[in-house]
Amino acid sequence: MSAVLKPATETELSEMIAAAPAPLEVIGSGTKRHLGHPAQAAATLDMSAFSGVIAYEPEELILDVGAATPLAEIERMLGQRGQQLAFEPPDWSALLGAHGSGTVGGLVACNLSGPRRLKAGAVRDHILGIHGVTGAGNVFKAGARVVKNVTGYDMPKLLTGSYGTLAALTSVILKVLPAPETEETVVLTGLDDAQAVEAMSLAMQSACEVSAAAYVPGEAVYLRLEGIAPSVAYRRDQLGKVLKRGIEVMAAKSSIAKWRDIRDGAMFADNSRHPLWRISVAPSDAPGMIRVLKDKLDIRYLFDWAGGLVWLEVPPSDDAAAALVRSSFASGHATLIRAPEATRAAVEVFQPQAPALAALSGRVKDAFDPRHILNPGRMYRGI
Amino acid sequence: MLTMPIPDQEVISRRAAIAAALRHIVPGEGVVEAPIEMRAFETDGLTAYRQMPLVVVLPETAAQVSAVLKYAHENEIKVVPRGAGTSLSGGALPLADGILLGMAKFNRVLEIDYANRCAVVQPGVTNLAITRAVEHKGFYYAPDPSSQIACTIGGNVAENSGGVHCLKYGLTANNVLGIEMVLVTGEVLRLGGKHLDSEGYDLLGIMTGSEGLLGVVTEVTVRILQKPETARAVLVGFPSSEDAGQCVADVISAGIIPGGMEMMDRPAIHAAEDFVHAHYPLDVEALLIVELDGPQVEVDHLIERVSEIARANKSTTLRISTSEEERMLFWAGRKAAFPAVGRISPDYLCMDGTIPRKRLPEVLQGMAELSKLHRLRVANVFHAGDGNLHPLILYDANNADELDRAEKFGADILKLCVKVGGVLTGEHGVGIEKRDLMPEMFSEGDLAQQMRVKCAFDNKGLLNPGKVFPTLHRCAELGRMHVKGGALPFPEIPRF
Numbered sequence: 015m016s017a018v019l020k021p022a023t024e025t026e027l028s029e030m031i032a033a034a035p036a037p038l039e040v041i042g043s044g045t046k047r048h049l050g051h052p053a054q055a056a057a058t059l060d061m062s063a064f065s066g067v068i069a070y071e072p073e074e075l076i077l078d079v080g081a082a083t084p085l086a087e088i089e090r091m092l093g094q095r096g097q098q099l100a101f102e103p104p105d106w107s108a109l110l111g112a113h114g115s116g117t118v119g120g121l122v123a124c125n126l127s128g129p130r131r132l133k134a135g136a137v138r139d140h141i142l143g144i145h146g147v148t149g150a151g152n153v154f155k156a157g158a159r160v161v162k163n164v165t166g167y168d169m170p171k172l173l174t175g176s177y178g179t180l181a182a183l184t185s186v187i188l189k190v191l192p193a194p195e196t197e198e199t200v201v202l203t204g205l206d207d208a209q210a211v212e213a214m215s216l217a218m219q220s221a222c223e224v225s226a227a228a229y230v231p232g233e234a235v236y237l238r239l240e241g242i243a244p245s246v247a248y249r250r251d252q253l254g255k256v257l258k259r260g261i262e263v264m265a266a267k268s269s270i271a272k273w274r275d276i277r278d279g280a281m282f283a284d285n286s287r288h289p290l291w292r293i294s295v296a297p298s299d300a301p302g303m304i305r306v307l308k309d310k311l312d313i314r315y316l317f318d319w320a321g322g323l324v325w326l327e328v329p330p331s332d333d334a335a336a337a338l339v340r341s342s343f344a345s346g347h348a349t350l351i352r353a354p355e356a357t358r359a360a361v362e363v364f365q366p367q368a369p370a371l372a373a374l375s376g377r378v379k380d381a382f383d384p385r386h387i388l389n390p391g392r393m394y395r396g397i
Numbered sequence: 398m399l400t401m402p403i404p405d406q407e408v409i410s411r412r413a414a415i416a417a418a419l420r421h422i423v424p425g426e427g428v429v430e431a432p433i434e435m436r437a438f439e440t441d442g443l444t445a446y447r448q449m450p451l452v453v454v455l456p457e458t459a460a461q462v463s464a465v466l467k468y469a470h471e472n473e474i475k476v477v478p479r480g481a482g483t484s485l486s487g488g489a490l491p492l493a494d495g496i497l498l499g500m501a502k503f504n505r506v507l508e509i510d511y512a513n514r515c516a517v518v519q520p521g522v523t524n525l526a527i528t529r530a531v532e533h534k535g536f537y538y539a540p541d542p543s544s545q546i547a548c549t550i551g552g553n554v555a556e557n558s559g560g561v562h563c564l565k566y567g568l569t570a571n572n573v574l575g576i577e578m579v580l581v582t583g584e585v586l587r588l589g590g591k592h593l594d595s596e597g598y599d600l601l602g603i604m605t606g607s608e609g610l611l612g613v614v615t616e617v618t619v620r621i622l623q624k625p626e627t628a629r630a631v632l633v634g635f636p637s638s639e640d641a642g643q644c645v646a647d648v649i650s651a652g653i654i655p656g657g658m659e660m661m662d663r664p665a666i667h668a669a670e671d672f673v674h675a676h677y678p679l680d681v682e683a684l685l686i687v688e689l690d691g692p693q694v695e696v697d698h699l700i701e702r703v704s705e706i707a708r709a710n711k712s713t714t715l716r717i718s719t720s721e722e723e724r725m726l727f728w729a730g731r732k733a734a735f736p737a738v739g740r741i742s743p744d745y746l747c748m749d750g751t752i753p754r755k756r757l758p759e760v761l762q763g764m765a766e767l768s769k770l771h772r773l774r775v776a777n778v779f780h781a782g783d784g785n786l787h788p789l790i791l792y793d794a795n796n797a798d799e800l801d802r803a804e805k806f807g808a809d810i811l812k813l814c815v816k817v818g819g820v821l822t823g824e825h826g827v828g829i830e831k832r833d834l835m836p837e838m839f840s841e842g843d844l845a846q847q848m849r850v851k852c853a854f855d856n857k858g859l860l861n862p863g864k865v866f867p868t869l870h871r872c873a874e875l876g877r878m879h880v881k882g883g884a885l886p887f888p889e890i891p892r893f
Contacts, residue, residue: 073646074753074784096652125594138599139571154846158838160751161564162783162823164557164606165831165838166865167847168570171602175595192652215512221535221623223691245695252692296591298512322513322593347596365596370584375597377853382846384876393597 017057024145024153024184030059031182032151037390040178042082042117046124048110050177050392051363052355059388061119064184069159072097076142076159077190081119081183088118098193101137102128102226108283109290109352119183125175128277129226129238132218132319134191141170143187149180149383161189172378178389179397180382194240197225199269200253201262202235207301207317210235213257214320215297220256222249227320228276236264238273276318279325282352285314288327289334289353295346297321303342311335336361364393398801399829401448401863404493408474409451415474416452419496422464427502429453438479438497442544443487443830445746445800450477450491457502459577459585459615466613467583469496475859476581478609480521480552483544485747486828488556488608488864495862498613500551506530507616513591515574516621520551520614524558527619536621539566542824543732551614557606559824561657564782565690566622568824570605577616578604581855590618603850608826609861611854625690628656629700632727633707634681634714638662641683642757644710645781648687651706653699656690658782659731662761665738665776665789669730672737677730678714685781686727734778735789742774742791746803750814751823754784763813764788771806773799785823786814812837827865835867844868849875 019038021027031038036056041047043062065082072095079088085103092098104126105115122144127136143157156169170187173180202213210229217224217237226238237253239246254261264272275281282290295303300321307313307326314327326348328335334353347365350358367375372394379386379397390397408415416430429435430452440447451474456462469476475495482489491497503519509531510516516527516538524545527538541560542548548558553569554576566572575589588601595601604611635641641660648655661669661684670677677684685707689699700717707715718724730737738745752760761777768775774791788810792803811821811831815838821831835844844866851858852872862869 071753071755073650074755075649076753125599127594131593135567135571136594138594138602139567148846152842152846154843155839156843156847158751158818158820160753160784160819160823162559162568162751162780162785163820164559164568164824164826165820165822166827166835166844167611167850168557168602168606169847169850171570171599171605172850174602175599180598192649192654195652215514218514219511219536219623221626221692241691242695242698244698245692248692248694294592294594294596296510296513298510319593345590346592347594349596367597368586370580371586371588371597371600374580374586374600374853378598378600378850381849381853 018060019057020060020063022063024147027182027184028147028151028153031147031149031387034387037387040182040389042120043084043114045107045110045112045114045116046120049124049351050358052359053389054391055389059182061182067091068185072190075161075190076187078143078159078185078187079118080185082117085115085118085121092190093193096193097190099140099188100130100134100191101140102130102277104128104277106278109279111286118186122174122183122186123176123178129228129273129318132227132322133223133225138171138174140189141174141186142189144170144173144183145185146173146181146183149385149388157187159187177392179379179392180388182388195242196246196266197238197240197269198246198250198266199264199272200237200239200250201264202257202259203262205235207231207304211297211301211317211321216256217253218320220252222253222256226273229317229321230281231315236272236276238269276316281316282314282325282327285327286352287330289330289357290351291326291328291339291348292351293324293326293339293343293346293348294322295324295343299343299346300324306342307338310338332357333361340365398804399446399833401492401829402869408494412451415496418468419452419454419465422468423454423456423461427455427457429455438482438491438499441482441487441489442485443490443828445794446487446490446829448491448493450497451494453497453499455499455502459579462498462613462615463579463583463585465496465498466579466581469859470581470583470857473857473859475862477861478555478613480549480555481523481547483548483552484556484826484828485749486822486826486830488826488828490829492863500549500613503551503615510591511536514621515591515618517616517618518550520554520617521549524548524550524553531621535624537624538619539572539622540569543735550617550619554605554614554617555607555609556826557824559785561659561780564658564780565654565656570602572620573601573605573617574620575618576601576604576614578612578614580612581857581860606826608828608865610851610865611860625656626692627696628688628690628724629696630686630688630718630724630727631700631703631707632716633685633687633712634678635683635685636681636711636713638683638761639758640711641685642754644685644707644712645754647706647710648703649782651702653702655687655703655782657686657688659686660684660779660781661731661734662777664774665734665778668737668741668776669734672740673729673733675726675730681713686731731778738776738789738791742793744792744794746790746792746807748788748790748807748810749785749822749825750811750819751783751785752814752817752819754781756817756819760786760813760817764810767806767809771802773802773806780823783823784819808834829864832865833867835865845875
């Protein structure tokens with residue numbers, strides 16, 4: 015791993031990819047290098063030149079930025095105009111031992127969303143356009159700088175979460191939304207796993223517009239309310255009635271800190287030797303899954319997305335208990351987001367796909383990157 | 398007039414054998430081949446175009462869909478999928494040498510799972526029927542295209558349909574959790590489910606809005622939401638579209654995302670008022686309906702803020718709904734805008750561009766000039782919150798020259814949308830209608846990349862050919878083509 019290619023323009027990028035004799039590892043600022051299978055690349059493709067704001071139009075809800083623009087810079091800029099990325103981008107630097115919160119291109123490539131994903135959707139629900147260069151060296155764009163568009167295939171969604179295996183993105187267009195004026199969090203204590211998921215389900219079935227719902231075992235269920243102050247106060251009272259129990263309330267300042275911790279998986283950051291999974295399941299399946307695992311492993315876990323997202327930390331082992339973890343739920347997917355390199359090389363980091371689906375994914379890879387130049391094997395072997 | 402690919406006479410000559418083979422897969426009434434019975438399928442919502450299909454097949458199970466597609470794939474016969482046939486862009490227009498695959502018999506709600514806030518339905522269930530199935534528990538399905546009483550959820554997935562509420566609640570793509578689908582080879586896949594996000598590539602994302610070119614959806618899992626506690630609307634008249642446009646921008650800049658924000662221009666206001674008598678002001682150039690939904694206390698607060706913003710933008714009339722009846726009356730004119738225009742003209746073409754909102758005044762001005770140039774009237778309704786414009790071009794289909802001028806007028810409007818940074822279609826799809834305009838928005842390199850994705854799903858190009866892409870290419874040819882800087886020209890292939 016010595017050579018570094020650093021294109022300055024899209025044309026140069028296209029030429030470098032087209033001429034590359036061997037695989038390239040696509041890098042923004044490198045904060046998420048340890049997500050996925052370890053790179054099998056002869057050289058690094060440093061995308062850092064594609065940085066900077068191309069257009070920010072708050073009244074049009076549009077942000078068009080170079081893919082290597084630091085996320086922190088974007089959030090600062092949006093904050094000044096009272097806006098935000100509604101999918102609540104997480105900062106996994108502490109979790110993954112990286113420096114900084116990374117680039118927007120990396121965020122899009124990994125489709126990483128935080129607690130508000132439950133209500134507002136994921137990165138893939140907020141991406142409007144992309145520019146990039148495919149693994150064949152073809153420059154292309156898709157989408158546009160408008161919030162509503164169905165012209166042609168939704169390539170921006172396909173590229174979101176593709177971990178740089180299809181194209182090197184040079185710029186992305188995102189929908190931005192107003193940030194809430196205030197927030198508070200309703201806290202419920204004394205519930206077990208099943209009761210916690212039931213309470214979160216009741217809250218989500220109400221008209222209280224809960225923007226995040228998480229359960230920290232041994233601690234509490236947290237239900238976040240956001241919006242204008244009188245509305246938040248009203249919905250807090252409603253929530254008490256819906257849940258038919260006494261509630262505690264966390265004011266804005268502690269609420270913000272609590273949700274940042276949940277978003278970033280802070281409770282797992284100190285245990286870096288322990289493999290960490292993120293598992294997406296139907297919310298009502300989460301307690302049963304944990305019941306199975308608890309019997310066999312010494313685990314730590316947290317439910318976000320009302321139970322739909324399970325963070326699961328397992329004891330150190332060569333295979334991160336992959337088979338056991340994946341047999342604990344019937345439908346959904348488990349991604350190993352933290353493990354030593356040898357483990358990430360040995361086990362399937364992303365949920366294995368049924369043969370017909372895996373074959374289709376392979377054909378999609380070939381449609382963008384027929385020579386398997388960009389991040390090959392990062393997600394699945396052979397793509 | 399748009400043209401379709403030249404039919405393959407060899408396939409047409411095998412018609413009887415193809416129908417017989419399909420009868421083996423779908424017995425009884427599931428195969429329709431009598432011309433008089435196929436007549437019902439010859440067009441969709443883009444009524445200017447008609448074409449009798451080769452044969453119609455109406456399967457009832459995913460296994461039958463799989464067998465039909467496998468047969469078509471093995472025998473190289475084209476297939477056009479169809480839901481309720483409400484497409485405004487000609488997405489379900491049949492082919493003379495193609496099987497029409499009607500999904501109407503997939504009409505069952507399979508499961509409602511309130512605990513996980515989702516419903517599993519067959520693709521032929523209508524959009525509104527999903528809401529009807531869950532509303533007794535206070536739930537609804539959010540995307541609400543105006544054809545929702547008739548259009549199916551399978552068609553909604555194919556077109557990524559929108560509606561008046563999608564600024565706040567998203568398009569179909571943001572409200573579908575999973576699908577079961579069949580590839581043209583007959584392989585059955587499940588994408589997503591009751592969980593969130595994809596384990597690998599977001600194939601659900603690319604399937605949604607793929608206009609029947611990538612696969613056939615046989616089951617859909619949608620997100621259902623609790624209905625907002627209340628909704629109120631403000632009806633505001635402005636002396637100019639500039640003022641109305643600025644009001645919309647100021648509402649959004651103030652951090653307010655209304656449940657709906659619709660604008661109408663003078664011709665649309667007058668047509669609607671004549672039709673439904675909603676007491677719209679007739680002395681204004683632009684009318685805005687802003688609907689706020691949520692808890693009462695929030696709605697009351699935001700209604701006041703929106704009203705202040707409207708007054709600051711020179712509104713000449715401003716009415717706030719004080720009852721559910723009044724709110725419905727505000728909407729009555731807007732919701733009846735299409736039939737209202739239908740009353741003052743024998744036919745109309747509904748266009749569907751999206752523009753950056755701030756360019757609205759110049760686009761309206763440009764449209765007024767084009768109206769003179771093409772000697773046809775136009776009325777505008779506008780999903781103002783998300784910049785999605787629906788110009789209605791008034792013409793008479795019995796006059797060939799008028800249809801021709803209407804289509805040219807429509808094309809000029811969409812070119813104008815693209816020129817100001819917008820797009821050809823916000824929610825109706827490309828279909829055949831905007832197919833030949835795709836190069837206005839995309840370079841040949843951009844289109845080639847989309848077609849390579851098509852090849853990954855359908856390498857023989859059998860699913861809904863002639864839609865979306867202005868030229869047909871063999872997949873092998875696309876694989877060899879290297880486009881540098883998006884500039885390498887295609888060989889001169891005639892557009893069909």
